[in-house]
Amino acid sequence: MIKFKHSLKTAVSGLKTHKSRSLLTILGIVIGITAIILVMSIGSGAQNLILNQIQGLGSKTIAVVPGREPTGPSDVSQLMSDSLKEKDFEALKRKENVPTLGEVMPIVFGGESGSYGSETYRLTIFGASDLISKIFDLVPEEGAFFSENEVRSRADVAVIGSKVKEELFGESEALGEKIKIKGKNFRVIGILPKKGQVSFFNFDEIAIVPYTTAQQDIFGIKFFHRFIAEADSEEHLSETVRDITITLRNSHGITDPSKDDFFVETPADLASRLNVITSILTLLLVSIAAISLVVGGIGIMNIMLVSVTERTREIGLRKSLGATERDILVQFLLEAIILTAIGGIIGIVLGALFSFGVSVILTRVLAMSWEFVFPIYAAVLGLSVSGAIGLVFGIYPARQASRKSPIEALRYE
Amino acid sequence: MPLIEVKNLKKTYYTDDLEIPVLRGLSFSIETGEFVAVMGPSGSGKSTLLHILGFLDRHTSGDYFFDGKTFDDYGMSEIARVRNEKMGFVFQAFNLLGRSSVLENVKLPLLYSRIPEAEWNGIAEGAIQAVGLMHRKDQEASRLSGGEKQRAAIARALVTNPQIIFADEPTGNLDSKSGELVMETIRKLNEEENKTVVLITHETYTARHAERILHILDGKIESDEKVEHRHVPNKFFK
Numbered sequence: 012m013i014k015f016k017h018s019l020k021t022a023v024s025g026l027k028t029h030k031s032r033s034l035l036t037i038l039g040i041v042i043g044i045t046a047i048i049l050v051m052s053i054g055s056g057a058q059n060l061i062l063n064q065i066q067g068l069g070s071k072t073i074a075v076v077p078g079r080e081p082t083g084p085s086d087v088s089q090l091m092s093d094s095l096k097e098k099d100f101e102a103l104k105r106k107e108n109v110p111t112l113g114e115v116m117p118i119v120f121g122g123e124s125g126s127y128g129s130e131t132y133r134l135t136i137f138g139a140s141d142l143i144s145k146i147f148d149l150v151p152e153e154g155a156f157f158s159e160n161e162v163r164s165r166a167d168v169a170v171i172g173s174k175v176k177e178e179l180f181g182e183s184e185a186l187g188e189k190i191k192i193k194g195k196n197f198r199v200i201g202i203l204p205k206k207g208q209v210s211f212f213n214f215d216e217i218a219i220v221p222y223t224t225a226q227q228d229i230f231g232i233k234f235f236h237r238f239i240a241e242a243d244s245e246e247h248l249s250e251t252v253r254d255i256t257i258t259l260r261n262s263h264g265i266t267d268p269s270k271d272d273f274f275v276e277t278p279a280d281l282a283s284r285l286n287v288i289t290s291i292l293t294l295l296l297v298s299i300a301a302i303s304l305v306v307g308g309i310g311i312m313n314i315m316l317v318s319v320t321e322r323t324r325e326i327g328l329r330k331s332l333g334a335t336e337r338d339i340l341v342q343f344l345l346e347a348i349i350l351t352a353i354g355g356i357i358g359i360v361l362g363a364l365f366s367f368g369v370s371v372i373l374t375r376v377l378a379m380s381w382e383f384v385f386p387i388y389a390a391v392l393g394l395s396v397s398g399a400i401g402l403v404f405g406i407y408p409a410r411q412a413s414r415k416s417p418i419e420a421l422r423y424e
Numbered sequence: 425m426p427l428i429e430v431k432n433l434k435k436t437y438y439t440d441d442l443e444i445p446v447l448r449g450l451s452f453s454i455e456t457g458e459f460v461a462v463m464g465p466s467g468s469g470k471s472t473l474l475h476i477l478g479f480l481d482r483h484t485s486g487d488y489f490f491d492g493k494t495f496d497d498y499g500m501s502e503i504a505r506v507r508n509e510k511m512g513f514v515f516q517a518f519n520l521l522g523r524s525s526v527l528e529n530v531k532l533p534l535l536y537s538r539i540p541e542a543e544w545n546g547i548a549e550g551a552i553q554a555v556g557l558m559h560r561k562d563q564e565a566s567r568l569s570g571g572e573k574q575r576a577a578i579a580r581a582l583v584t585n586p587q588i589i590f591a592d593e594p595t596g597n598l599d600s601k602s603g604e605l606v607m608e609t610i611r612k613l614n615e616e617e618n619k620t621v622v623l624i625t626h627e628t629y630t631a632r633h634a635e636r637i638l639h640i641l642d643g644k645i646e647s648d649e650k651v652e653h654r655h656v657p658n659k660f661f662k
Binding site: 325329 | 475481501504507509515517524532535541584
């Protein structure tokens with residue numbers, strides 16, 4: 012029986028004889044593997060992006076969201092429920108209720124237009140307390156944040172994002188000027204540095220005002236959209252979550268946990284939920300790309316069958332010279348596997364290049380903090396899948412070849 | 425013990441509703457070192473006989489012993505080895521791998537042999553030398569002339585040092601001059617290296633290189649005779 016090394020050589024020289032045909036044959040595999048690598052790479056990039064943003068929140072941060080945890084599309088309205096009130100805020104602040112609490116801040120938010128002179132800009136109003144600077148790690152480039160007193164006294168002051176400053180004021184001085192929101196003048200007391208997208212908020216398009224002012228003068232509501240809390244240390248995170256939950260249940264008079272009208276969320280919860288979503292999306296796209304691999308595999312099988320017929324004489328000759336059925340089988344199977352493996356390698360390289368291109372576009376053109384990720388497991392998967400396709404779709408033509416009677420084969424014209 | 429022993433050998437091809445008898449009971453034997461030509465018109469069954477003798481095809485009934493054993497005695501994987509080590513084939517259509525060099529073509533049977541790889545080049549070059557093609561060793565087979573192709577094919581048949589060479593109309597595609605040279609080469613193998621040769625041909629002058637001629641007609645042996653006046657090799661080709 013022939014040694015593997017020589018089977019390999021024979022297969023390679025068989026492929027070299029038909030270079031352009033071999034290349035066309037593997038095109039399907041190349042496209043399929045490229046698509047899979049691209050999807051996987053972008054999928055992991057997206058996952059990293061989300062994780063980074065969530066980590067930007069700080070691992071001690073806890074969000075209390077009104078309404079029930081959404082269990083389906085019909086529950087979405089619950090998200091905007093008004094269950095978080097001033098008395099809840101007071102209850103959370105009491106040390107005996109949540110001993111491990113570091114800070115807690117209520118927030119309200121919504122879209123509103125702001126104007127200065129003739130300029131108008133659609134901005135996001137973010138009503139917060141003076142703790143926002145600490146919790147979100149925000150330091151104004153010019154000016155300063157409002158104080159606790161200004162929150163208490165419902166001062167008409169605002170700290171604006173860099174984009175807001177640019178749109179409303181252009182190059183001219185903004186600090187101390189007044190912008191009009193909902194018919195009320197807000198004095199600009201601080202301007203944030205350019206930050207881009209952080210934790211799902213674009214801080215560049217924001218106007219931060221005391222939550223008291225936002226509630227009464229802008230939105231006209233008596234509830235909060237969120238509480239943002241911090242545990243005093245990362246180790247106390249789960250205790251803090253538990254105590255917040257108990258405190259709010261008591262405050263709302265809830266005894267049955269399934270009737271909760273709020274939910275408490277940590278960055279880890281959020282991360283794992285988003286991870287599941289991106290994983291499902293990636294899987295879905297990979298499965299679609301996998302279809303093209305099957306199509307490519309059928310292409311390989313088709314060409315291999317043609318090749319077997321075309322090389323009937325060669326098969327007969329090899330048999331008459333002492334090749335066993337197994338030698339012929341291995342030769343043709345190896346040709347198929349080498350073809351698909353080469354297709355796989357080209358696909359991996361192209362997939363990596365394309366996803367690198369995508370990452371360049373996302374960072375340079377769309378200014379996202381996107382990182383190029385090339386998952387090694389995707390490359391391993393791509394290579395083994397393409398090899399397996401060669402095996403699966405090559406076995407039938409190879410068997411056909413090995414079973415040819417030498418005499419029929421030699422007689423073939 | 426004769427190298428080849430055939431007893432009442434029959435071969436019938438079956439189509440949907442037809443039985444086509446090709447060989448109708450042949451009996452003969454060939455000793456080691458003999459040079460036998462099998463002659464007959466086309467359709468007489470001589471190629472079928474050669475294929476059966478070369479274990480490329482199976483007979484329908486009767487007995488065929490090669491080196492004392494039948495096809496079934498050997499079994500499928502052993503058959504491949506017998507073809508590789510004990511038999512050499514030369515075909516009318518040469519059947520070289522056109523894109524490979526002469527050397528690569530000649531080495532082909534070694535791929536399937538038990539001979540260590542280190543010896544392959546030496547053995548193959550020896551065989552190429554024996555057929556006088558050393559100057560063409562690295563040429564692509566498709567670029568050789570017909571006669572050179574057939575001599576390369578003979579070198580390939582020789583390379584595993586087989587006991588017997590089966591040649592199926594080796595000069596059929598060649599002009600008379602190249603044909604003559606090919607026959608000289610085959611004859612030299614028989615005389616100098618004591619290879620048994622079974623030659624299929626329909627040309628009398630080609631057959632007269634052999635010591636013995638088997639005439640086949642309609643699947644039966646018509647005559648089996650020693651050649652009285654063997655073809656004298658032309659001095660020109662020596």
